[in-house]
Amino acid sequence: MSRPGTLRVLSDGEVASVHEAALRVLAESGVYIDYPRALEHLAEKGARVDFAARRVRFPRSLVERALLSCPDSFTLYDRDGRAALQVGGDQVHFAPGSCAVRVLDSDGTARPSTARDLVDLVRVADALPQVSLQSTAVVAAEAPKELADSYRLFLVLSHSAKPVVTGAFSEPGLWDMKTLLDAVSDDQAGDAPCAVFDVCPSPPLKWTAISAANVMDGAAANLPIEFVSMPMPGAASPATLAGSVALHAAETLSGVVLAQTVRPGARVVWGGAPVQFDMRYGTTPLSAVEATMIGVASAQLGKHYRLPTHTYAALSDAKEVDAQAGLETALSGVLAALARINVISGLGTLDFENTHSREKLVLDAELAGMVQRLLRGISVSGETLATELIVELGPGADYLGQRHTRRWFREESHLPGAVIDRLERQAWAQSGSPDAWARARKQVEVLLAGHQAPAPPADRAGALAAAMRRIMAAHGCQALPFVER
Amino acid sequence: MQAQEELKELRDAILEADDERALAATGRLLEAGVDPRTILDSGMSQAMFELGERWNRGEVFLPEVVAAADVFKRCNELVEPALLAGGRRQPSHRVVMATVKGDVHDLGKNIVGAMLRTAGFEVHDLGKDVPADRLVEAVRELEPSLVGLSALLTTTMLQQKAAIQALEAAGLRQAVRVLVGGAPVTGQWAAEIGADGYAPNAPEAVKLALRLVEGAAPGPGGGAP
Known part of the structure; x- marks a missing residue:
């Protein structure tokens, strides 16, 4: 199976350069953290902390260990x-x-x-x-x-x-x-x-x-x-x-x-x-x-x-x-x-x-x-190259009825949903010439009308609703849509 | 094996487009003396009907339909002589199909033919590059309800017109309904050349065919108004 190569926009050397730059920024500038608990915690773990300025500078070893x-x-x-x-x-x-x-x-x-x-x-x-x-x-x-x-x-x-x-x-x-x-x-x-x-x-x-x-x-x-x-x-x-x-x-x-x-x-x-x-x-x-x-x-x-x-x-x-x-x-x-x-x-x-x-x-x-x-990607093997089939059938053959076609067409081709238009023009016109937005609207209607989203198991659904009600009560909120009372 | 089980085996084999199994089952059913009409109706046609249902549900695709229709055709070649011997012809609407002269593209026509078989039509496929006189001959002999004419090229679609004119000259035009199809063909072109209908794709062609034979008696010449 030959999969498309992984896209890279930086070379290995450039990745290393960015890494060095980031480490230098962390060591020399550091970051501002507006949270005393984090400042104390990081000081304890080996960062250099300026509590007044809320600045934390990170030694290289601390970053590497993390x-x-x-x-x-x-x-x-x-x-x-x-x-x-x-x-x-x-x-x-x-x-x-x-x-x-x-x-x-x-x-x-x-x-x-x-x-x-x-x-x-x-x-x-x-x-x-x-x-x-x-x-x-x-x-x-x-x-x-x-x-x-x-x-x-x-x-x-x-x-x-x-x-x-x-x-x-x-x-x-x-x-x-x-x-x-x-x-x-x-x-x-x-x-x-x-x-x-x-x-x-x-x-x-x-x-x-x-x-x-x-x-x-x-x-x-x-x-x-x-x-x-x-x-x-x-x-x-x-x-x-x-x-x-x-x-x-x-x-x-x-x-x-x-x-x-x-x-x-x-x-x-x-x-x-x-x-x-x-x-x-x-x-x-x-x-x-x-x-x-x-x-x-x-x-x-x-x-x-x-x-x-x-x-x-x-x-x-x-x-x-x-x-x-x-x-x-x-x-x-x-x-x-x-x-x-x-x-x-x-x-x-x-x-x-x-x-x-x-x-x-x-x-x-x-x-x-x-x-x-x-x-x-593209699967390349004797079976998928189909050389024997091509040679056997020769020029002008019809591949649609072949066993090989039935064996492979499903996994080789991705069939998009109805929202992607692949109709022949007249059939498209007969169906009302819908544009992408119209087709998507229709699909949304179909999904919202037909799809049963699975609710949590009954006891857990109850526990979830009870937990939400407790959170609401703690904030003085009486009712919200979709929360059973 | 009981006839019912054997009929199910035949249906399954056609649905899976397994020609060896389907032909073997058909052979065993005939040998066991099962009425060829039953083999056709409860076995082969029932399988094609089920295939049509699966198509409508989006569960099967063109390769499966075309292959199953081909298996159906081969089984029919075994059953037909027995039917004829018994003098009991299948009362289904007959369609003669052809890709017109000068055009060797028959994929679209094959798909339409396969889909028509799933809808219960008896399809006689004359192949590709079919001259008008051969079409006339086939219509005279087979007395179909419908004639389907396919053309992929703008240069060969003129032959659809020539074929219809040949049917007229032979005095056969009134006896059949003519459907035309193919990439460059439009409803306007169909009207212009005096065809009875046009469909943009195979499922629409089946709907159109069913509409055109509606009310007409099936069997030879059933399409005559």
Whole structure:
């Protein structure tokens, strides 16, 4: 089996140069951590800490030791405790983008997202086999700020069994979320994790109290942590791609040290949300080709350290599901997948990760399916070369009726869903000349009407709802949609 | 083995496009003295009907349909003499198909033929590069309800028109319904050359064929209005 080569945008020597640059940044500049508990902890573990300035400088040996204790891959379980997927190696998994604040409705208007929107997105993603993970895709406008993070996770866990990429919005939020995960898994949140927690440093080289606390607490609770550094070339990192990759590496390494010194062996993912900084509008397109190049280069660093990798890609900054959305999603998604980045987050999203679309999710899942076919490569053997068959049949033969065709056509060809138009023109016209958006709308209707998302087993569903009610009560919240009273 | 089990074996073999097994089962059924009509209806046609259902559910694809239809055809060659000997011809609608003169592309026609067989039509395939006089001869002899004419090239689609004119000249045009198809063919072209219908793909061709024979008595000449 000949698989496509792994995409690399840096040579081995250049990876080493970035590594050296990151180590020098960590030793000489260090990072700012706005969280005394982390400062004390790191001082104790051998970092040089300026408590007044909240600056932490990392000796080289501390970083190297932390890298040695990281697992090179780990298993993610589904909500109901079954091993679902491996994060690491050459595996590529696709997840919807997360934490958008708007949805693009089926009538084409963008509006603030609600609990119902998240449930619909989760149900659509649950029905799509190309989507390996869920994400807490949008915030629910109904939820009070203090429980916005736990409520999102509750909604996902209630409507899909797939593993989920999520994240906390506050220090106690992470513990509330762990309570939910324990409730639905019979206290397996740490031992058989079904959730990955995104934690974002603030570029350049800063950790807020919330992020630092989430790293330390996530490691203590044995929850997988995904570092999502977001260099911003020319604004919050050097304008050069190499400098931005170095800054990404320095930020992420500081997170790795923080997690590994709390719990050596903590599961960590070398992730990122690379952007370009558009010098005309001051916007931060995640689907710019330079952003994806930073993502691929950063993943090379992660793979050099033998860590599981992640990036945001397979998304677009267009405002509608149009030709720009298609080309940006496909370009970034294909590049990230060829780089064998283990988790690719972004399906369904538009508009700088701010807007989610169920219809786009359905279309993007087709991209994910095609990309997985690409990654399977071309099988070359006597049987697949079919020389004997070609010689036997000779010129002008019909291969359609051949046994060889029946033996091979299913595994050799990837059949996309109905949302990808492959009709002959007249048949397409007869079916109403639907464009991609119209076909996706129809598919969303079919999925939402027909797909039964699996609820947790009865006792665990009860425990999950009870845990959510306790969290709500602690914050003085009486009722929320989808939470039984 | 009981006849019922043997019929199931025949259906399974056709669905799996296993020609050796299907032909063996057909042979055993005939030898055991089972009514050839039963073999055809409860065995072979039932399998093609099931295949059509699977097609509609998106479970099988063109290679499986074409192969199963080919196995059906070969089994039919064993059953047909017995049917004729018993004087009991199958009362199904007959279709004569051809890729027109000058055109050697028969993949599309084969697919349509296979799909028509799944819908219960008796398909007589004249092959490719078929001159109009051979078509006329076959129509005269077989008295089909339907004639299907395929052309892939813009240069050969004119031959569809020539074939229809030849049927008219022979006085046979009123006795049959003519369907045309092929990549360059459109509904407008079908109307222009006096065909009775056009379909853009095989499933639509089956629907059209069923519509055209609706109400007409099956059997030879059944398509005559």
